[in-house]
Amino acid sequence: MSDQLKTEKITTDLLRSIRLNKSFLIWMGFLGLAFLICFGAYGLQLKNGMVVTGLGDYVSWGMYISNFVFFVATSLIGMLISAALGLSGQKWAAPLARIAEIIALAFAAVAGLVIVMDMGRPERLLNVIIHGRIQSPIVWDMTVVTVYVLISTLFLYIPLIPDLKICYDRLDKLPPFARNIYKLLSLNWTGSPAQKKLIKQSTRVIAIFIIPVALAIHTVTSWLFANTSRVGWDSTIFGPYFVTGAFVAGSAAVIIAMYFYRKNYGLKDYITDYHFDKMGQLLVLVSLIYLYFTLNEYMVPAYKMKTSEALHLSALFTGIHAGLFWSVQLFGLVLPIILLLFKKMRKPLPMLFIALAVLIGAWFKRYIIVVPTQEHPYLPIQNVPLSFKIYTPTLVETLITIAPFILVLIIITVLSKVIPIISVHETIEQLEENNQKD
Amino acid sequence: MLKRIIDLRVALTLAVTILYCANDFAANNWNVPVDKKTKNSYIKFDAASASQGEAIYNKNCASCHGNPGKGNSLKSLSPVPPDLSSAKTQELTDGELFYILSTGRMIMPSFKNVLSEDERWRVISFIRSSNKSYVQTLSKFDPNKSKLVKINLNFDPATHNIRILAIANEKSGVVALKDAEVALFAIRYFGRLQIGKSTKTDKDGMANFKFSKDLPGDKAGIVELVAKVNDENYGEIESVTKMKVGIPTDKPALNKDRAIWNVLAKAPIWIIVLYSFGVLVFVLVLLYLLNNLRKLKKTGDN
Numbered sequence: 001m002s003d004q005l006k007t008e009k010i011t012t013d014l015l016r017s018i019r020l021n022k023s024f025l026i027w028m029g030f031l032g033l034a035f036l037i038c039f040g041a042y043g044l045q046l047k048n049g050m051v052v053t054g055l056g057d058y059v060s061w062g063m064y065i066s067n068f069v070f071f072v073a074t075s076l077i078g079m080l081i082s083a084a085l086g087l088s089g090q091k092w093a094a095p096l097a098r099i100a101e102i103i104a105l106a107f108a109a110v111a112g113l114v115i116v117m118d119m120g121r122p123e124r125l126l127n128v129i130i131h132g133r134i135q136s137p138i139v140w141d142m143t144v145v146t147v148y149v150l151i152s153t154l155f156l157y158i159p160l161i162p163d164l165k166i167c168y169d170r171l172d173k174l175p176p177f178a179r180n181i182y183k184l185l186s187l188n189w190t191g192s193p194a195q196k197k198l199i200k201q202s203t204r205v206i207a208i209f210i211i212p213v214a215l216a217i218h219t220v221t222s223w224l225f226a227n228t229s230r231v232g233w234d235s236t237i238f239g240p241y242f243v244t245g246a247f248v249a250g251s252a253a254v255i256i257a258m259y260f261y262r263k264n265y266g267l268k269d270y271i272t273d274y275h276f277d278k279m280g281q282l283l284v285l286v287s288l289i290y291l292y293f294t295l296n297e298y299m300v301p302a303y304k305m306k307t308s309e310a311l312h313l314s315a316l317f318t319g320i321h322a323g324l325f326w327s328v329q330l331f332g333l334v335l336p337i338i339l340l341l342f343k344k345m346r347k348p349l350p351m352l353f354i355a356l357a358v359l360i361g362a363w364f365k366r367y368i369i370v371v372p373t374q375e376h377p378y379l380p381i382q383n384v385p386l387s388f389k390i391y392t393p394t395l396v397e398t399l400i401t402i403a404p405f406i407l408v409l410i411i412i413t414v415l416s417k418v419i420p421i422i423s424v425h426e427t428i429e430q431l432e433e434n435n436q437k438d
Numbered sequence: 439m440l441k442r443i444i445d446l447r448v449a450l451t452l453a454v455t456i457l458y459c460a461n462d463f464a465a466n467n468w469n470v471p472v473d474k475k476t477k478n479s480y481i482k483f484d485a486a487s488a489s490q491g492e493a494i495y496n497k498n499c500a501s502c503h504g505n506p507g508k509g510n511s512l513k514s515l516s517p518v519p520p521d522l523s524s525a526k527t528q529e530l531t532d533g534e535l536f537y538i539l540s541t542g543r544m545i546m547p548s549f550k551n552v553l554s555e556d557e558r559w560r561v562i563s564f565i566r567s568s569n570k571s572y573v574q575t576l577s578k579f580d581p582n583k584s585k586l587v588k589i590n591l592n593f594d595p596a597t598h599n600i601r602i603l604a605i606a607n608e609k610s611g612v613v614a615l616k617d618a619e620v621a622l623f624a625i626r627y628f629g630r631l632q633i634g635k636s637t638k639t640d641k642d643g644m645a646n647f648k649f650s651k652d653l654p655g656d657k658a659g660i661v662e663l664v665a666k667v668n669d670e671n672y673g674e675i676e677s678v679t680k681m682k683v684g685i686p687t688d689k690p691a692l693n694k695d696r697a698i699w700n701v702l703a704k705a706p707i708w709i710i711v712l713y714s715f716g717v718l719v720f721v722l723v724l725l726y727l728l729n730n731l732r733k734l735k736k737t738g739d740n
Binding site for chain 2: 131132133134135140143147150151154158161187188189190192194195198199201202205206209213216383384385
C-alpha cells in the first residue's frame, strides 16, 4: 500500500464514527429517558428538601459526596495519560490521549454539578463566591475545579484544531451549519510550519501546567477531609493517597472506554491488543502504589488503636462496614492486581471485566472513606433513633446519585460523535515518521 | 437432676420477680419528704401562669417528655420520661411535682439552679392545665415578703472567704433569716458556676463560702456573683453583686489577629499569597494560550 493510500485509509477509518446512525439514536434516547427519571427525583429533592435523602445531622455527607470524590478522581486520568505519559515519551499512549481527555473533561465538568446536588438550596452556591473565605478548602476546591475544567477543555481543543479542519474538508455530506462549526473552530488552520509550531508550543505548556492543576484538584478534594480532626480523615497522606486512587479509577475508566470504542467504532487496527497490554500494566502499577498507600492508611492507626479510632476501625474491619470494606480491597484492588500480572488476562475482554470491578470498587472505596467516619464523632451519639446513627441511602437519593453517571455518558457519547476520538493528523504524522526511519 | 433444674427455675423466677418489683418501686416512688409533699404554690394556676409555664416547658422539658397528651416523649431513654398529663403523674401533689422538678433523679435533671421557684411553679401550672378535675390549694405565702429581704456579700481577702448576710427589714425591725438555704454562683459565659455547696444560714442570717483563688475575672478581676437564698417565710431571693474576687484576665480575643478561623479580611498572609499566586499563574497561562490561538487564526488569514 502506498503512503497516499494509507493516509486515506486512516482518515476514513477515524472519521467513520462521525455520523448519525440508528444505534446512536437508540442509545441516546435510552440515556435521555434515564436522565429524565433521575432528574425527576432531583425535582423531588428541590421541592421537599434534603429529607428525601438518608442524610442527617451526623452523617451529612453520603452518596453525593462519595460520588463527587469519585468523579474528581476519575477525571485525573487525562493528566496521567496525555500529559505525564506524553511528556515522558511513552509513544504507545498517544492514540489513547484523546479518549483520556474526553473522559477527564466529562467527569470534571460533572463533578462540579455533583456538589451542587448535595445542596438542599443550590442557589446558595453563590454564597461561596459572595461570602467565601480563602482559608476554606471549599473555596480552593471551587477554584481548582473550575481551573481544571477550563484547562481540560483547552487540552482537548488545541490538539484537535488540525483534525477539525480535516473534518471540515472531508465530511462534505454533513449539513452546512455543522460544517461551518468545524470551519469556525478550526481557526483558519492551513498546516503551515508557523501554525504547527504554535500548536506544539501551546500543547506542551498545557501538558506541563495541567500536572500541578490535576494534582491540586484531587489534593484539595482530599483536604476537604484531611483538614478536619475527624477519625479516619485526619491523615497526612490523604493527598497522595487520593491521587493514586484516582489513577486507578481513571485507568479502569479508560480501559472500559477503549473496549467499547474499539468494538463499536471498528478501531481494531488503532486500539490494538498491544494498547490493552500496556494499559493493563499501567493499571497494575498504579494499583500497587495505591495498595501500598492503603496499607499505610489503615495499618498505622490500627497498630496504635487509639481509643477514639478503635470504634471506627473495628466498624470497618469487623463491624457493620466489614463486608463492604473487605470486598472493596479484594475485588477492587488485590484480585485485579494478581489477575493482570498474567499476560493472558491483559486482553480486551478479560480486561473489560477487571476494569469494571476496579471501577465499581473505586466508587465504594470513596463511600468507605466518606461515610463511616461520620458515624463515629468524638462526642458520642446518644439518645437518638437508630436511623440517625446509621446512614441508609433512600431510593430518591440513589436515583440522584445515578444522574451524574448518565450525564457523563451523554457527554462522552456526544463528544465522540462529533470529533474523531483518535487524533487523525497525529496518526498520519506517526506514519510518516516511521517511514522516514525505515 | 430434674428436681435441681426445677429448683433453679423457681429461684430464677423469684429473683427476676424481685428485681422487677424493685425496679418498679424505684420508678414510681419518689420518696418525697412529708413536709415537701404538702407544699403549695403561691402563684395562682390560671391561663396566664399556664401559658408562661408552657414556654418554660417547651424550652426545658419537651425534648424529653414530649408534649402533654401526645405520647411523643423520647422513647430511647430508660426509664422513658412519662407523659406528664398522665393520670399517674397527675396523682402527685403539687409539692411532690415541685420536689421532683427541683431535685431530679438520674436522667431527670435537677432544675433547682436552672429555674427560679417562680418559674418552677409556672411549669407546674402548665402541667396541671390539662387536668379538668384538678383543684388548686393556694399557699398562704405572700411573695411580696421577699422584697423585704436584703442580701449582703462580703469578701475577706485574708481567708478568701465570701460571707453572705441575709436580713429582712420588717416594720418591727431587722430580722435575720435563720436556717435559710443559701447557694452562691459565679456567672460564666455559658451559665452559672456554683461555688462550693449550698448551705444554711446560721442564727445571725450568715453563711460562709470558701472562694477559690484561681477563678478568672475580667480585666480588673471582677466577677459577677449571684447569691440565692431560700427561706421558709420569705421565699426565694436572688441578688447579683460584682466583686473583685477573680484573677485579672486580659486575653486577646481569638478573632483579633489574622488566623485560619478568622474572617476573610483577617486571613493569614501566607494563604492570601499562595492562593493569589495560584490564580495569577492560571490567568497568565490562560492568556498565553488564548493569545496563541489568536495568532494561529491570524497566520491562517494570510
